[in-house]
Amino acid sequence: xxxxxxxxxxxxxxxxxxxxxxxALGWKQANDDADVVFFQAGGMVLALWGRDQLxxxxxxxxxxxxxxxxxxxxxxxxAEVDALLADAKAAGATIARPGAxxxxxxxxxxxxxxxxxxxxxxxxxxxxxxxxxxxxxxxxS
Amino acid sequence: xxxxxxxxxxxxxxxxxxxxxxxALGWKQANDDADVVFFQAGGMVLALWGRDQLxxxxxxxxxxxxxxxxxxxxxxxxAEVDALLADAKAAGATIARPGAxxxxxxxxxxxxxxxxxxxxxxxxxxxxxxxxxxxxxxxxS
Numbered sequence: 001x002x003x004x005x006x007x008x009x010x011x012x013x014x015x016x017x018x019x020x021x022x023x024a025l026g027w028k029q030a031n032d033d034a035d036v037v038f039f040q041a042g043g044m045v046l047a048l049w050g051r052d053q054l055x056x057x058x059x060x061x062x063x064x065x066x067x068x069x070x071x072x073x074x075x076x077x078x079a080e081v082d083a084l085l086a087d088a089k090a091a092g093a094t095i096a097r098p099g100a101x102x103x104x105x106x107x108x109x110x111x112x113x114x115x116x117x118x119x120x121x122x123x124x125x126x127x128x129x130x131x132x133x134x135x136x137x138x139x140x141s
Numbered sequence: 142x143x144x145x146x147x148x149x150x151x152x153x154x155x156x157x158x159x160x161x162x163x164x165a166l167g168w169k170q171a172n173d174d175a176d177v178v179f180f181q182a183g184g185m186v187l188a189l190w191g192r193d194q195l196x197x198x199x200x201x202x203x204x205x206x207x208x209x210x211x212x213x214x215x216x217x218x219x220a221e222v223d224a225l226l227a228d229a230k231a232a233g234a235t236i237a238r239p240g241a242x243x244x245x246x247x248x249x250x251x252x253x254x255x256x257x258x259x260x261x262x263x264x265x266x267x268x269x270x271x272x273x274x275x276x277x278x279x280x281x282s
Contacts, residue, residue, distance in 0.1 A: 011209030043275025059237035067208020068152030096200035134184025
């Protein structure tokens with residue numbers, strides 16, 4: 001297995017509502033299917049699909065809440081963390097944790113999308129963030 | 142917000158066991174911290190962290206099971222799907238859905254890691270898979 005992930009699918013209760021939320025944050029849908037939304041996200045894809053359909057397709061029982069997966073989005077400064085959290089709130093997210101210094105020496109906060117999926121928004125001075133948005137675990141040179 | 146994801150963190154009950162599982166699939170840890178595992182995954186990072194710690198850090202209540210997120214890993218042929226599912230089973234995964242043709246015209250199966258996180262392994266003839274493993278929503282040319 002190569003060290004890569006091709007697709008992350010977020011199960012949603014209301015596909016149109018979820019699409020509107022991510023659209024309000026600037027994401028542009030790449031497909032024109034009625035029942036699934038695909039966003040190109042760098043070298044991978046983020047999908048929105050009905051949570052019941054995703055559970056059935058994945059052959060898992062739905063625990064009904066959060067299930068042990070958190071996404072993160074890294075930015076280039078603490079001020080960018082605060083700005084993005086404000087944008088997410090304006091788009092309809094819940095701010096679960098406001099921007100603040102973290103125990104690991106960075107600065108982050110968390111927004112939760114309308115379907116309960118948390119996104120940490122983080123500035124990590126120990127990781128490199130390329131011009132194309134790619135993240136590298138090596139320290140900035 | 143740019144269309145990208147920096148980090149996916151999987152909450153795990155037994156960090157050493159989870160690390161062993163992904164190591165058996167060929168993933169190489171990039172850090173030497175005792176309490177968190179980072180894997181470079183293309184232009185993003187996959188992390189393993191204690192599920193309780195992740196829930197607390199994300200300020201979410203843990204539903205206790207699957208929570209509406211499924212990862213997928215795309216490969217170049219149906220035979221590769223079957224081979225990877227076999228590797229995952231040998232590494233300790235549960236095969237939730239064996240490889241078979243899908244309703245969307247591809248071929249896929251699902252393995253579930255020791256912490257209940259499902260991975261669809263898929264061959265999608267309608268998407269492009271680059272030499273570096275990056276996925277593009279455009280059709281292969």
